[in-house]
Amino acid sequence: MIVVEELTKRYGPTLALDRLSFEVRPGVVTGFLGPNGAGKSTTLRIILGLHHPTSGRATIDNRRYDRIRRPMHEVGAVLDTDAAHPGRSAFHHLACLARSNGIGKARVGAVLDQVGLANVAHKRVGGFSLGMRQRLGIAGALLGDPAVVLLDEPVNGLDAAGIRWIRSTLRSLAAEGRTVLLSSHLMSEMALTVDHVLVVGQGRLLESASVAEIRERFERDVLVRSPRADDLTRILTGLGATVTVGPGGEVAVAGMDASAIGDAAAAASIAIHELTPRSATLEDVYLDMTSKAAEYRATKERTERP
Amino acid sequence: MTALQNRPAAVEIGEEAPSVSGMRLFRDVVASEWMKLRTIRSTYGFVLGAVVVAVFGMLALFFLIQSFDQATPAEQANYEVAEPTVVVMPFVMFFISCIGGMLITSEFTSGSIGPGLLAIPQRWILLAGKGAVAASVGLVSGFLFSLLATIGAMAMLGDRPAPLNPWPAWTDAIPIVLTAGVVVLVASLVALGFGALLRSTAGALLTMGGLIMVAPVFAHFLPTTWQLRVGSVLLPNLIPQLAGVGNPYLLSQVGAAAVLALYLLLALGAGAVTFRRRDAA
Incomplete structure (x- = not known):
């Protein structure tokens, strides 16, 4: 279970997260939805200990991520597609990560096979396409066979084949009983993949409901x-x-x-x-929710400004 | 296209991370950092750079010895000492310390710091692992380059006298060979500290180049008293001072050790605090 409580994050004068709270239940695919700049990536980075919150806390199974030793066995994450040294081979990139968490080289070969990169395992990452780098990221997340997988905008920039691969991969991960949290700014993408949706706008939680509930309500x-x-x-x-x-x-x-x-x-x-x-299409609903949040923020700022 | 076929389980899904001791964790991090270092080309580029500058330094010594042979006895009495610590080690120190800096800056530059921190979110331990690798590379390379350069210099010097020959007996060279290893170790850690602080390969390299190679040139233009004061605290000049062998500088061995410790404390300390506090990736 991922629990985010009253998370606030300021970058200088910019308020990226505004007392954001939510829970991600185990064993389901949860979509983390919001327009660009809504605070999705920031939230994922705070959950994963890469960024420090200004206030509030985020825990995975009641522990802060940075308190977990060898966390790759419990949590896997894909944040950026450009997250491997371009001069290192895919195999070595994963082997370095695996070694730090006590995972053997046989497992590296296995995950490369799983994501379909076995034939380019010893090629340098610098020559990889975006889709191949995304696969490499997912291979890294799966190294420790974690129960929780977090992905930040996994379909961004991918071609149709890549998107289809990510979708079926997410479904496989969920079918294997993993907790999956993925962020996206595309409601249409979410409708196809997720069970539960968390909608954020301007750093605040706007909605937490199942896709079916949202459809019904609107x-x-x-x-x-x-x-x-x-x-x-x-x-x-x-x-x-x-x-x-x-x-x-x-x-x-x-x-x-x-x-x-x-x-x-x-x-x-x-x-x-x-x-x-x-x-209303889910897209309409989503745009309606997020534009209301933007209006609310604009009004609030106007009122607060002397 | 099929997704994720034949999932071979490493552990049961949902199983908690195996509990490991801090020491075991540190060992794994060191092994992982060592693998990272071995698997990028730039590491070998910097080692090659060190070899090239060492060869050039030895050539300079060779020409110095040749000109000594052609000089008059009066001129010979005023000759510079043919000491690899002066003509080889500063440049070797620069290239080897760059490896220490690259250990962290290459991750910031390539974005691989993200997966690195996801694998080891305990930032102190990650930095300590990098530090252990940087220190080992610095110590071993510093020692080896200094040893080989000294043996080479001895072979070229033969039985030529002082002031050209710094060592009346070969055993006199031992302290400086050892301290060269120690000072290159410190330089590597200082570079790691600057790397963590600046997050930029160019920034870390320029800083180290400034400290090791440019600062001595500036010091040279200062009035003599200041030249000595500033020269005494520069990294390459700490090698003979730490060894306590003939040098014009001002520090005792203890003083030189204290200055080295101060370098470590300031650079690595600032780098560590920044690395721990700042948002990454």
């Missing part, structure tokens, strides 16, 4: 056009729906789905010219 309404809009409104209101009549005579119906509206109209012999379910 299901909007059904747009109906009919030559007998008034009659239809009366019938649908009688059936418990909330109906709003728009300026062009169109009717927005909430609380009933499209098929129930169609059935009710047919029963009353009312012609329907259009029947369109309107639900």
Whole structure:
């Protein structure tokens, strides 16, 4: 279990994290979602002991990361794709990391095989493509066969094949029972991969919910056009729906789905010219949440400024 | 394309990290740092650099000895001493100490400090591991280069007299060969400290170049008393002072040891505090 409590981080005058708190449950894939600059990378770096928080704390299984000896056996992380010396071979890069955590060379060969880099194991990292470097990063994270895996923007800059590989890799990791926390600024990416979403904006937690919950919560309404809009409104209101009549005579119906509206109209012999379910895409929901956070911050700053 | 096939388990997923003693952890870090050093080319580049400057230094000694042979007895009495500590070791010290600095700056420059710290988040232990490797490389290289240069100089000097020949008997050279190893060790750690402080290879190399090679040139232009005072605390000049053998400088052996300790304390201390406190990667 990863627990982040009241995490605040200031870089000079910039407030990167603003009392951020959340928990990542074990055994599920959790998406850490937010626009660029929301504080995702900073949070991951604080969890992993690379950055120091201004206040608050982050723990993995009740311990700060920097208190774990040989942490690669418990936690694996991929933060940057440019995180290996370009002059060192992939094998040696991993072997150096493995040696520091008491992991044997046989395991290095095994993870290189796992991520499909076995045939370039002795080539220098400087000649690797972005996708190959991402694979190397994942191989490094898996060296100690950790139960917790953290990835920062793993699909950034990858081509379609690379993205597909990362997705299936994440699913394999989750299927093996690992806790996975991955950050992304793309809601569409999250919808395909994660079970639970943490949405951050301006360094604050905006939402913590399952993908299904978010979808449900933001299901909007059904747009109906009919030559007998008034009659239809009366019938649908009688059936418990909330109906709003728009300026062009169109009717927005909430609380009933499209098929129930169609059935009710047919029963009353009312012609329907259009029947369109309107639900927010996850992308809309996400943009809505994050833009509200930006507005809140802007207003707060204006109010606080003398 | 398949993802993660045939997952061979190292340990059971979810198993806690095996508990290890601090000493075991340190040994693993040293082994890992040693492997890091061996697996990049620049290490060998710096060793090669040290060999090249050593050869040039020995050539300079060769020409000095040749000109001594052609000089009049009066001129010979005023000759500079044919001492490798002066013409070989400062340059060797620079190149070898760069390896110490590179141990950390190459990680900051390449971004591999991130995975390095994820593997060993205890920053003191990581820096201590790097320090142990830098110190070993410094000590062994300093000793070997000094030993070989001294043997070479002895072979070239033959039975030529003082002041050209610094050693009436070969045993007289032993202290300075040993202290050369110690001072190069300190220089390597100072470079590691500057590397941790500056996080830049160029910065660390320039600082070491300034300390070892440029500062003596500046000192040379100072009034004589200041020339001696400043010259006495410069790293290359601490070799003969620490050995307590003939040199014009002001420090006793204890004084030279104290100045070396001060170098270590300031550079490595500042580097260690910065490395521990600052956000990394």
